[in-house]
Amino acid sequence: MKVSFSTLGCRVNQYETEAMAEKFIIEGYEIVNFNEFADVYVINTCTVTNMGDKKSRQMIGRARRQNENAIIAVVGCYSQISPEKVAKIPGVDIVLGNRNKGEIVYWVNRAKEEKKQIIQVKDLIKYKKFENLNIEEYVDKTRAFLKIQDGCNRFCSYCLIPFARGAVCSKNPEVVLKEVTQLSQHGFKEIILSGIHIASYGSDLGEDWNLVRILEEIDKIPGIERVRIGSIDPQFFTEGVVEKISNLKKLCPHFHLSLQSGCDKTLNRMNRRYTTLEYKNIVEDLRKNIKDVSITTDVIVGFPGETEEEFEETYNFLKDIKLSKMHIFKYSPRKGTKAANMKNQVNGNVKEERSKKLIELDIKLEKCFMSKFIGREMPVLYEQEYSKIKGNYEGYTPNYIKVVSPYLKDISGNIMNTKLSEIKEEIIFGNIE
Ligand code: SF4
Numbered sequence: 001m002k003v004s005f006s007t008l009g010c011r012v013n014q015y016e017t018e019a020m021a022e023k024f025i026i027e028g029y030e031i032v033n034f035n036e037f038a039d040v041y042v043i044n045t046c047t048v049t050n051m052g053d054k055k056s057r058q059m060i061g062r063a064r065r066q067n068e069n070a071i072i073a074v075v076g077c078y079s080q081i082s083p084e085k086v087a088k089i090p091g092v093d094i095v096l097g098n099r100n101k102g103e104i105v106y107w108v109n110r111a112k113e114e115k116k117q118i119i120q121v122k123d124l125i126k127y128k129k130f131e132n133l134n135i136e137e138y139v140d141k142t143r144a145f146l147k148i149q150d151g152c153n154r155f156c157s158y159c160l161i162p163f164a165r166g167a168v169c170s171k172n173p174e175v176v177l178k179e180v181t182q183l184s185q186h187g188f189k190e191i192i193l194s195g196i197h198i199a200s201y202g203s204d205l206g207e208d209w210n211l212v213r214i215l216e217e218i219d220k221i222p223g224i225e226r227v228r229i230g231s232i233d234p235q236f237f238t239e240g241v242v243e244k245i246s247n248l249k250k251l252c253p254h255f256h257l258s259l260q261s262g263c264d265k266t267l268n269r270m271n272r273r274y275t276t277l278e279y280k281n282i283v284e285d286l287r288k289n290i291k292d293v294s295i296t297t298d299v300i301v302g303f304p305g306e307t308e309e310e311f312e313e314t315y316n317f318l319k320d321i322k323l324s325k326m327h328i329f330k331y332s333p334r335k336g337t338k339a340a341n342m343k344n345q346v347n348g349n350v351k352e353e354r355s356k357k358l359i360e361l362d363i364k365l366e367k368c369f370m371s372k373f374i375g376r377e378m379p380v381l382y383e384q385e386y387s388k389i390k391g392n393y394e395g396y397t398p399n400y401i402k403v404v405s406p407y408l409k410d411i412s413g414n415i416m417n418t419k420l421s422e423i424k425e426e427i428i429f430g431n432i433e
Pocket of ligand 1: 152153154155156159160161162196197
């Protein structure tokens with residue numbers, strides 16, 4: 001039997017796809033590419049933007065065209081938010097919510113036997129338990145993602161995630177530490193801790209657990225050399241936290257702090273719970289205490305009511321604060337959120353223009369950040385051969401600069417001291433010392 005996966009959206013979804021794939025492998029399935037014939041197709045959907053819904057529907061259609069007799073299972077955020085809508089898409093056999101992914105093989109077998117559509121979506125308002133979806137065997141042996149948290153209680157006015165992922169819930173700390181130990185025994189050098197709102201890790205455990213404590217415990221595990229955290233709420237970095245994490249030996253100096261807007265009035269409408277001044281102070285504190293720190297961010301342009309002056313404020317704030325990389329998103333209304341019903345929705349052409357302006361600024365700032373490291377020697381964890389130049393290998397510095405260097409043999413999975421020599425198209429080329 002063959003199974004194929006299509007994953008849309010974030011890293012958490014990618015992690016969960018790998019965990020589901022492992023369950024199929026245990027049952028004797030072979031994993032094949034999505035454009036190949038398979039007996040089961042699993043589409044792990046995203047609903048953060050309208051585009052996510054559209055792509056999910058396209059992938060369902062594509063799967064059905066590959067094999068008209070296949071079992072098609074649609075799982076993830078789109079299924080969680082709109083199960084009836086998903087069930088009506090022609091060809092869908094199974095609809096599973098976000099905390100039903102661990103039961104996927106069971107439901108596929110049931111669908112085969114019963115030959116009728118199955119819909120299993122837990123009510124995440126009532127069901128608050130972390131679903132333990134573990135990965136034992138990783139394909140990529142360099143860096144391992146580890147999902148330690150799910151859900152979000154913040155309710156930013158534009159975001160559907162709290163509805164799709166439910167309330168905050170955390171993986172048991174003992175399980176996290178056991179998994180990190182296993183990963184180190186398997187030879188992994190880097191672990192990327194991920195979650196939907198990872199700053200909330202532990203808040204539901206009712207004990208003295210939080211993200212800092214789990215990071216401190218992971219820091220003691222031998223073998224793992226680097227620990228990264230995915231996107232994190234800026235408010236996590238209080239003064240005490242910055243001081244504590246600056247003592248961790250393995251935590252990579254790269255933090256993705258979603259800003260979303262550099263204008264306080266817009267931030268307020270977004271229901272973000274910090275001001276631009278607070279954000280700036282956090283960035284300064286991190287820069288002061290953590291050597292070579294790289295701070296990246298997300299920004300939404302064209303949020304409802306964003307005037308020309310408000311956008312200018314955002315532009316000037318970003319120009320001033322000089323982050324190392326910005327991901328720019330044009331606001332897209334999501335039905336069911338407060339922002340979708342706000343007055344003064346911004347015209348598409350205006351969003352496009354604002355997005356272009358920030359992308360241009362980002363290119364300049366990114367180059368400026370990278371150029372500070374030219375001539376420096378840095379440890380690079382090489383991951384694979386660089387597809388564009390044979391005999392060259394690509395990897396990342398601790399502060400997440402992509403480096404490509406020539407070498408005589410395959411160095412994937414090794415950390416090597418590398419002299420960074422020149423920038424070409426968002427990559428630094430280096431030489432291994
Ligand atoms: S913090 Fe805001 S943007 Fe992030 S997942 Fe929660 S509600 Fe969505």
